[in-house]
Amino acid sequence: MLSDEHGTLAIRGDWTLADYQALKQQIEAYSDRHWESEHIDLEDLGRVDTAGASLLATLLGPECLVALTSENDILPREQSALLYAVADAMREKPVPEPDAPALVVQFLNETGKKVEAVWDLSRILIGFMGQIIATFFAVLPKPKRWRVTPFVAAIQDTGLNALPIVALLTFLVGAVVAFLGATVLRDFGATIYTINLVAFSFLREFGVLLAAILLAGRTASAFTAQIGAMKVNEELDAIRTLGLDPVELLVLPRVLAMMVSLPILTFVGMISGLLGGALVCIIALDISPAQFMAVVGREIGLTHFLVGFSKAPVFAFLIATIGCLEGFKVGGSAQSVGVHTTSSVVQSIFMVILLDAIAALFFMQMGW
Known part of the structure:
Protein backbone atom coordinates (compact mmCIF):
# COMPACT_ATOMS: atom_id res chain seq x y z
CA MET A 1 0.00 0.00 0.00
CA LEU A 2 0.97 3.63 -0.50
CA SER A 3 0.01 6.67 1.59
CA ASP A 4 1.19 10.25 1.51
CA GLU A 5 1.48 11.62 5.04
CA HIS A 6 2.72 15.22 5.38
CA GLY A 7 4.97 14.98 2.32
CA THR A 8 6.36 11.59 3.28
CA LEU A 9 5.52 8.55 1.18
CA ALA A 10 4.81 5.55 3.40
CA ILE A 11 5.23 2.16 1.75
CA ARG A 12 3.46 -0.64 3.58
CA GLY A 13 2.45 -4.26 3.14
CA ASP A 14 3.67 -6.94 0.75
CA TRP A 15 5.04 -6.07 -2.69
CA THR A 16 4.88 -9.36 -4.51
CA LEU A 17 3.75 -10.74 -7.86
CA ALA A 18 0.32 -11.67 -6.42
CA ASP A 19 -0.47 -7.98 -5.77
CA TYR A 20 1.21 -6.70 -8.95
CA GLN A 21 -1.90 -5.33 -10.71
CA ALA A 22 -3.31 -3.56 -7.63
CA LEU A 23 0.06 -2.02 -6.77
CA LYS A 24 0.58 -0.90 -10.36
CA GLN A 25 -2.72 1.01 -10.29
CA GLN A 26 -1.69 2.77 -7.08
CA ILE A 27 1.69 3.68 -8.56
CA GLU A 28 0.01 5.41 -11.53
CA ALA A 29 -1.54 7.94 -9.12
CA TYR A 30 1.96 9.01 -7.99
CA SER A 31 3.67 8.82 -11.40
CA ASP A 32 3.89 12.60 -11.79
CA ARG A 33 5.75 13.21 -8.51
CA HIS A 34 9.46 13.11 -7.73
CA TRP A 35 10.61 11.66 -4.42
CA GLU A 36 13.75 12.14 -2.41
CA SER A 37 15.19 9.34 -0.26
CA GLU A 38 14.66 11.28 2.99
CA HIS A 39 10.91 11.49 2.30
CA ILE A 40 10.43 7.73 1.95
CA ASP A 41 9.20 5.56 4.84
CA LEU A 42 9.96 1.82 4.53
CA GLU A 43 9.40 0.81 8.19
CA ASP A 44 6.18 -1.09 7.48
CA LEU A 45 7.35 -2.75 4.24
CA GLY A 46 6.44 -6.46 4.18
CA ARG A 47 7.58 -9.18 1.84
CA VAL A 48 9.20 -8.13 -1.47
CA ASP A 49 10.00 -10.15 -4.57
CA THR A 50 11.53 -9.17 -7.90
CA ALA A 51 8.23 -7.99 -9.39
CA GLY A 52 7.55 -5.76 -6.39
CA ALA A 53 11.09 -4.41 -6.40
CA SER A 54 10.70 -3.40 -10.06
CA LEU A 55 7.48 -1.54 -9.16
CA LEU A 56 9.28 0.29 -6.36
CA ALA A 57 12.08 1.22 -8.75
CA THR A 58 9.49 2.52 -11.21
CA LEU A 59 7.74 4.55 -8.51
CA LEU A 60 10.74 6.06 -6.77
CA GLY A 61 13.25 5.93 -9.58
CA PRO A 62 16.21 3.55 -9.69
CA GLU A 63 18.66 6.16 -8.41
CA CYS A 64 16.46 7.02 -5.42
CA LEU A 65 15.90 3.36 -4.54
CA VAL A 66 19.65 2.63 -4.74
CA ALA A 67 20.37 5.54 -2.41
CA LEU A 68 17.56 4.50 -0.08
CA THR A 69 18.76 0.91 0.29
CA SER A 70 22.32 2.09 0.82
CA GLU A 71 21.37 4.53 3.61
CA ASN A 72 18.54 2.65 5.35
CA ASP A 73 19.37 0.02 7.97
CA ILE A 74 15.74 -0.76 8.85
CA LEU A 75 15.19 -3.36 6.11
CA PRO A 76 16.54 -6.89 6.43
CA ARG A 77 19.84 -7.47 4.66
CA GLU A 78 18.35 -9.90 2.12
CA GLN A 79 15.49 -7.53 1.28
CA SER A 80 17.83 -4.56 0.96
CA ALA A 81 20.15 -6.55 -1.33
CA LEU A 82 17.22 -7.53 -3.59
CA LEU A 83 15.98 -3.94 -3.88
CA TYR A 84 19.49 -2.71 -4.61
CA ALA A 85 20.12 -5.35 -7.28
CA VAL A 86 16.86 -4.64 -9.11
CA ALA A 87 17.27 -0.86 -8.92
CA ASP A 88 20.87 -1.06 -10.04
CA ALA A 89 19.89 -3.21 -13.02
CA MET A 90 17.16 -0.71 -14.02
CA ARG A 91 19.47 2.29 -13.89
CA GLU A 92 20.28 3.81 -17.26
CA LYS A 93 23.96 3.22 -17.57
CA PRO A 94 25.59 4.83 -20.58
CA VAL A 95 27.27 2.24 -22.73
CA PRO A 96 30.84 3.34 -23.35
CA GLU A 97 31.40 3.78 -27.04
CA PRO A 98 34.64 2.31 -28.28
CA ASP A 99 37.01 4.88 -29.57
CA ALA A 100 37.01 4.76 -33.33
CA PRO A 101 40.56 4.18 -34.49
CA ALA A 102 42.08 6.87 -36.60
CA LEU A 103 42.10 6.27 -40.33
CA VAL A 104 45.88 6.00 -40.38
CA VAL A 105 45.88 3.45 -37.54
CA GLN A 106 43.09 1.46 -39.18
CA PHE A 107 44.91 1.51 -42.52
CA LEU A 108 48.14 0.33 -40.92
CA ASN A 109 46.25 -2.39 -39.03
CA GLU A 110 44.62 -3.73 -42.19
CA THR A 111 47.91 -3.48 -44.08
CA GLY A 112 49.66 -5.46 -41.36
CA LYS A 113 47.02 -8.19 -41.54
CA LYS A 114 47.36 -8.42 -45.32
CA VAL A 115 51.16 -8.55 -45.13
CA GLU A 116 50.97 -11.29 -42.50
CA ALA A 117 48.54 -13.27 -44.67
CA VAL A 118 50.82 -12.93 -47.71
CA TRP A 119 53.81 -14.04 -45.62
CA ASP A 120 51.96 -17.13 -44.37
CA LEU A 121 50.85 -17.96 -47.90
CA SER A 122 54.37 -17.54 -49.27
CA ARG A 123 55.84 -19.69 -46.52
CA ILE A 124 53.34 -22.50 -47.18
CA LEU A 125 53.88 -22.25 -50.94
CA ILE A 126 57.67 -22.44 -50.65
CA GLY A 127 57.37 -25.43 -48.32
CA PHE A 128 55.06 -27.19 -50.77
CA MET A 129 57.49 -26.50 -53.62
CA GLY A 130 60.27 -28.08 -51.58
CA GLN A 131 58.09 -31.12 -50.91
CA ILE A 132 57.42 -31.54 -54.65
CA ILE A 133 61.12 -31.25 -55.53
CA ALA A 134 62.09 -33.72 -52.79
CA THR A 135 59.46 -36.18 -54.03
CA PHE A 136 60.69 -35.80 -57.61
CA PHE A 137 64.29 -36.66 -56.73
CA ALA A 138 63.11 -39.55 -54.55
CA VAL A 139 61.09 -41.04 -57.43
CA LEU A 140 63.55 -40.26 -60.24
CA PRO A 141 65.92 -43.22 -59.69
CA LYS A 142 62.98 -45.65 -59.30
CA PRO A 143 61.30 -46.16 -62.71
CA LYS A 144 58.72 -48.52 -61.23
Missing part, protein backbone atom coordinates in the same frame (compact mmCIF):
# COMPACT_ATOMS: atom_id res chain seq x y z
CA ARG A 145 57.23 -45.59 -59.30
CA TRP A 146 56.89 -43.34 -62.37
CA ARG A 147 53.24 -42.48 -63.04
CA VAL A 148 53.38 -42.52 -66.83
CA THR A 149 49.66 -42.87 -67.53
CA PRO A 150 48.56 -39.90 -65.35
CA PHE A 151 51.47 -37.90 -66.78
CA VAL A 152 50.39 -38.49 -70.39
CA ALA A 153 46.74 -37.86 -69.54
CA ALA A 154 47.67 -34.58 -67.86
CA ILE A 155 49.69 -33.52 -70.93
CA GLN A 156 46.65 -34.14 -73.11
CA ASP A 157 44.42 -32.18 -70.74
CA THR A 158 46.76 -29.23 -70.13
CA GLY A 159 48.51 -29.06 -73.51
CA LEU A 160 46.65 -30.66 -76.39
CA ASN A 161 43.18 -29.55 -75.32
CA ALA A 162 44.39 -25.99 -74.67
CA LEU A 163 46.18 -25.69 -78.01
CA PRO A 164 43.26 -24.22 -80.06
CA ILE A 165 42.36 -21.48 -77.61
CA VAL A 166 46.00 -20.45 -77.11
CA ALA A 167 46.62 -20.31 -80.85
CA LEU A 168 43.44 -18.32 -81.52
CA LEU A 169 44.02 -15.84 -78.72
CA THR A 170 47.65 -15.14 -79.56
CA PHE A 171 46.77 -14.83 -83.26
CA LEU A 172 44.16 -12.15 -82.48
CA VAL A 173 46.44 -10.32 -80.05
CA GLY A 174 49.21 -10.37 -82.66
CA ALA A 175 46.83 -8.74 -85.15
CA VAL A 176 45.81 -6.11 -82.58
CA VAL A 177 49.44 -5.27 -81.76
CA ALA A 178 50.21 -4.93 -85.46
CA PHE A 179 47.23 -2.60 -85.95
CA LEU A 180 48.32 -0.42 -83.05
CA GLY A 181 51.92 -0.33 -84.24
CA ALA A 182 50.90 0.56 -87.77
CA THR A 183 48.59 3.34 -86.54
CA VAL A 184 51.33 4.99 -84.48
CA LEU A 185 54.28 4.39 -86.82
CA ARG A 186 52.42 5.57 -89.93
CA ASP A 187 52.72 9.17 -88.73
CA PHE A 188 56.50 8.81 -88.70
CA GLY A 189 56.74 6.96 -92.01
CA ALA A 190 58.14 3.90 -90.24
CA THR A 191 55.44 1.30 -90.75
CA ILE A 192 58.10 -1.28 -91.61
CA TYR A 193 59.04 -1.36 -87.93
CA THR A 194 55.65 -2.85 -87.14
CA ILE A 195 57.33 -6.17 -87.92
CA ASN A 196 59.96 -5.54 -85.24
CA LEU A 197 57.28 -4.54 -82.74
CA VAL A 198 55.23 -7.71 -83.26
CA ALA A 199 58.20 -10.06 -83.29
CA PHE A 200 59.91 -8.45 -80.32
CA SER A 201 56.77 -8.37 -78.16
CA PHE A 202 55.66 -11.94 -78.86
CA LEU A 203 59.03 -13.60 -78.67
CA ARG A 204 59.95 -11.95 -75.37
CA GLU A 205 56.66 -11.37 -73.55
CA PHE A 206 53.25 -11.99 -75.08
CA GLY A 207 53.80 -15.55 -76.28
CA VAL A 208 54.67 -16.97 -72.87
CA LEU A 209 52.55 -14.53 -70.86
CA LEU A 210 49.28 -15.16 -72.69
CA ALA A 211 49.79 -18.92 -72.65
CA ALA A 212 50.59 -18.86 -68.93
CA ILE A 213 47.56 -16.71 -68.07
CA LEU A 214 45.29 -19.01 -70.05
CA LEU A 215 46.66 -22.07 -68.29
CA ALA A 216 46.36 -20.30 -64.93
CA GLY A 217 42.67 -19.78 -65.54
CA ARG A 218 42.00 -23.07 -67.25
CA THR A 219 44.32 -25.65 -65.70
CA ALA A 220 45.14 -24.35 -62.22
CA SER A 221 41.42 -24.16 -61.46
CA ALA A 222 40.96 -27.71 -62.78
CA PHE A 223 43.77 -29.02 -60.55
CA THR A 224 42.23 -27.33 -57.51
CA ALA A 225 38.75 -28.63 -58.26
CA GLN A 226 39.94 -32.19 -58.89
CA ILE A 227 42.08 -32.49 -55.75
CA GLY A 228 39.54 -30.55 -53.69
CA ALA A 229 36.72 -32.88 -54.72
CA MET A 230 38.88 -35.86 -53.78
CA LYS A 231 39.48 -34.33 -50.36
CA VAL A 232 35.77 -33.66 -49.84
CA ASN A 233 35.01 -37.28 -50.76
CA GLU A 234 37.78 -38.45 -48.38
CA GLU A 235 39.68 -40.08 -51.24
CA LEU A 236 42.92 -38.47 -50.05
CA ASP A 237 42.48 -40.17 -46.69
CA ALA A 238 41.97 -43.46 -48.49
CA ILE A 239 45.19 -42.91 -50.48
CA ARG A 240 47.15 -42.27 -47.29
CA THR A 241 45.54 -45.31 -45.66
CA LEU A 242 46.87 -47.46 -48.52
CA GLY A 243 50.37 -46.20 -47.76
CA LEU A 244 50.60 -44.00 -50.87
CA ASP A 245 51.88 -40.43 -51.06
CA PRO A 246 49.29 -37.98 -52.50
CA VAL A 247 52.07 -35.66 -53.67
CA GLU A 248 53.71 -38.46 -55.65
CA LEU A 249 50.40 -39.83 -56.93
CA LEU A 250 48.48 -36.63 -57.74
CA VAL A 251 50.77 -33.61 -57.74
CA LEU A 252 53.98 -34.76 -59.42
CA PRO A 253 52.38 -35.97 -62.70
CA ARG A 254 50.42 -32.74 -63.01
CA VAL A 255 53.43 -30.51 -62.33
CA LEU A 256 55.64 -32.37 -64.82
CA ALA A 257 52.87 -32.34 -67.42
CA MET A 258 52.51 -28.58 -67.05
CA MET A 259 56.27 -28.11 -67.43
CA VAL A 260 56.06 -29.99 -70.74
CA SER A 261 52.83 -28.42 -72.00
CA LEU A 262 53.50 -24.73 -71.33
CA PRO A 263 56.75 -24.53 -73.35
CA ILE A 264 54.94 -26.16 -76.29
CA LEU A 265 52.02 -23.76 -75.94
CA THR A 266 54.47 -20.87 -75.64
CA PHE A 267 56.07 -21.82 -78.94
CA VAL A 268 52.65 -22.14 -80.57
CA GLY A 269 51.66 -18.76 -79.11
CA MET A 270 54.77 -17.11 -80.51
CA ILE A 271 54.17 -18.52 -83.99
CA SER A 272 50.45 -17.65 -83.91
CA GLY A 273 51.17 -14.10 -82.77
CA LEU A 274 53.68 -13.64 -85.57
CA LEU A 275 51.15 -15.00 -88.05
CA GLY A 276 48.49 -12.56 -86.82
CA GLY A 277 50.91 -9.67 -87.13
CA ALA A 278 52.04 -10.88 -90.56
CA LEU A 279 48.44 -11.03 -91.78
CA VAL A 280 47.84 -7.42 -90.79
CA CYS A 281 51.12 -6.34 -92.40
CA ILE A 282 50.19 -8.12 -95.63
CA ILE A 283 46.65 -6.73 -95.80
CA ALA A 284 47.02 -3.23 -94.35
CA LEU A 285 50.67 -2.30 -94.95
CA ASP A 286 51.41 -4.01 -98.30
CA ILE A 287 54.31 -5.95 -96.80
CA SER A 288 54.89 -9.27 -98.51
CA PRO A 289 55.34 -12.48 -96.51
CA ALA A 290 58.89 -12.82 -97.84
CA GLN A 291 59.75 -9.31 -96.68
CA PHE A 292 58.17 -10.00 -93.26
CA MET A 293 60.23 -13.17 -92.79
CA ALA A 294 63.39 -11.45 -94.05
CA VAL A 295 63.07 -8.64 -91.48
CA VAL A 296 62.37 -11.12 -88.66
CA GLY A 297 65.35 -13.28 -89.59
CA ARG A 298 67.70 -10.36 -90.03
CA GLU A 299 66.84 -8.05 -87.14
CA ILE A 300 65.29 -10.27 -84.44
CA GLY A 301 68.00 -12.29 -82.72
CA LEU A 302 67.70 -15.73 -81.19
CA THR A 303 68.22 -14.18 -77.75
CA HIS A 304 64.68 -12.78 -77.73
CA PHE A 305 63.22 -16.23 -78.38
CA LEU A 306 65.35 -17.82 -75.64
CA VAL A 307 64.41 -15.09 -73.13
CA GLY A 308 60.72 -15.71 -73.65
CA PHE A 309 61.02 -19.49 -73.86
CA SER A 310 63.08 -19.73 -70.65
CA LYS A 311 60.18 -18.34 -68.61
CA ALA A 312 57.77 -21.11 -69.61
CA PRO A 313 59.00 -23.93 -67.29
CA VAL A 314 59.15 -21.56 -64.31
CA PHE A 315 55.63 -20.29 -64.91
CA ALA A 316 54.38 -23.85 -65.43
CA PHE A 317 55.88 -25.08 -62.17
CA LEU A 318 54.43 -22.15 -60.26
CA ILE A 319 50.93 -22.46 -61.75
CA ALA A 320 50.70 -26.20 -61.16
CA THR A 321 52.05 -25.88 -57.61
CA ILE A 322 49.52 -23.20 -56.65
CA GLY A 323 46.65 -25.15 -58.21
CA CYS A 324 47.51 -28.36 -56.36
CA LEU A 325 48.22 -26.58 -53.07
CA GLU A 326 44.83 -24.85 -53.09
CA GLY A 327 43.23 -28.23 -53.74
CA PHE A 328 44.82 -29.65 -50.58
CA LYS A 329 43.56 -26.62 -48.61
CA VAL A 330 39.92 -27.32 -49.48
CA GLY A 331 37.66 -27.96 -46.49
CA GLY A 332 34.75 -30.35 -46.24
CA SER A 333 32.16 -28.48 -48.31
CA ALA A 334 31.39 -27.65 -51.92
CA GLN A 335 31.60 -23.95 -51.07
CA SER A 336 35.20 -24.41 -49.98
CA VAL A 337 36.00 -25.98 -53.36
CA GLY A 338 34.67 -22.88 -55.12
CA VAL A 339 36.53 -20.48 -52.85
CA HIS A 340 39.90 -22.19 -53.27
CA THR A 341 39.38 -22.65 -57.02
CA THR A 342 38.92 -18.89 -57.36
CA SER A 343 41.91 -18.31 -55.09
CA SER A 344 44.15 -20.55 -57.21
CA VAL A 345 43.29 -18.65 -60.40
CA VAL A 346 43.88 -15.24 -58.80
CA GLN A 347 47.15 -16.29 -57.18
CA SER A 348 48.46 -17.96 -60.34
CA ILE A 349 47.76 -14.98 -62.60
CA PHE A 350 49.18 -12.55 -60.04
CA MET A 351 52.37 -14.55 -59.56
CA VAL A 352 52.85 -15.02 -63.31
CA ILE A 353 52.58 -11.28 -63.98
CA LEU A 354 54.78 -10.44 -61.00
CA LEU A 355 57.54 -12.84 -62.02
CA ASP A 356 57.29 -11.68 -65.63
CA ALA A 357 57.82 -8.07 -64.55
CA ILE A 358 60.81 -9.06 -62.38
CA ALA A 359 62.26 -11.12 -65.23
CA ALA A 360 61.81 -8.22 -67.68
CA LEU A 361 63.73 -5.89 -65.38
CA PHE A 362 66.44 -8.49 -64.85
CA PHE A 363 66.93 -9.20 -68.57
CA MET A 364 66.94 -5.48 -69.35
CA GLN A 365 69.64 -4.83 -66.77
CA MET A 366 71.66 -7.77 -68.10
CA GLY A 367 71.33 -6.45 -71.66
CA TRP A 368 69.79 -9.66 -72.98
